[in-house]
Amino acid sequence: MTAAGKPALIRDPAADDEADWRRLWAGYLAFYGEDLPEAVTAATWRRILDPASPVFARFAACDGTLVGMTVNVLHEGTWTVAPVCYLEDLFVAPEARGAGIGRALIADLVDLGTMRGWSRLYWHTKLGNAEARRLYERFVAADDFCRYRLVL
Numbered sequence: 404m405t406a407a408g409k410p411a412l413i414r415d416p417a418a419d420d421e422a423d424w425r426r427l428w429a430g431y432l433a434f435y436g437e438d439l440p441e442a443v444t445a446a447t448w449r450r451i452l453d454p455a456s457p458v459f460a461r462f463a464a465c466d467g468t469l470v471g472m473t474v475n476v477l478h479e480g481t482w483t484v485a486p487v488c489y490l491e492d493l494f495v496a497p498e499a500r501g502a503g504i505g506r507a508l509i510a511d512l513v514d515l516g517t518m519r520g521w522s523r524l525y526w527h528t529k530l531g532n533a534e535a536r537r538l539y540e541r542f543v544a545a546d547d548f549c550r551y552r553l554v555l
């Protein structure tokens with residue numbers, strides 16, 4: 404449901420979603436204070452549409468407008484034979500928040516993964532992102548790993 408009480412549809416991306424997706428993507432980057440080069444955004448969009456790429460997205464749409472997205476990477480692992488899904492980016496448009504769309508987007512990945520035989524779905528966020536963490540804790544408690552990230 405959106406804040407206006409309308410149901411949001413969770414679906415695969417289509418080529419003509421690009422402008423709408425770029426609006427969400429820009430909001431997401433702004434949330435993180437990030438300013439990625441255009442070449443990176445263009446490559447991400449190409450990968451989202453490329454069925455051979457391990458990157459894939461799911462969109463929440465309401466009245467034909469995108470109101471939320473997940474962008475994910477399906478990868479192999481060493482501790483499991485079945486694929487592992489990394490939920491890299493989750494964003495709901497500010498005007499659509501607090502109406503269950505974030506929850507529906509994660510539930511959608513849980514359903515997809517169950518149907519397709521993935522072994523795990525994982526994600527991380529900043530310790531201080533209380534809104535996101537409240538949502539995440541509805542699915543699973545955070546573990547006690549911390550992240551090391553060396554930029555090359």
Ligand SMILES: CC(C)(COP(=O)(O)OP(=O)(O)OC[C@H]1O[C@@H](n2cnc3c(N)ncnc32)[C@H](O)[C@@H]1OP(=O)(O)O)[C@@H](O)C(=O)NCCC(=O)NCCS
Pocket residue numbers: 431434491492493494495496499500501502503504505506507527528529532534535537538541
């Ligand atoms: C985090 C985010 C995706 C949540 O999306 P959302 O559609 O608002 O989330 P939902 O409406 O599904 O909320 C689900 C739960 O989160 C909590 N929550 C979310 N937004 C809230 C708000 N503004 N105030 C209070 N609680 C909130 C609630 O506990 C709610 O659970 P409940 O209804 O059972 O109490 C959204 O706020 C967002 O895009 N934030 C900016 C980007 C970001 O932080 N991304 C995730 C980190 S990578």
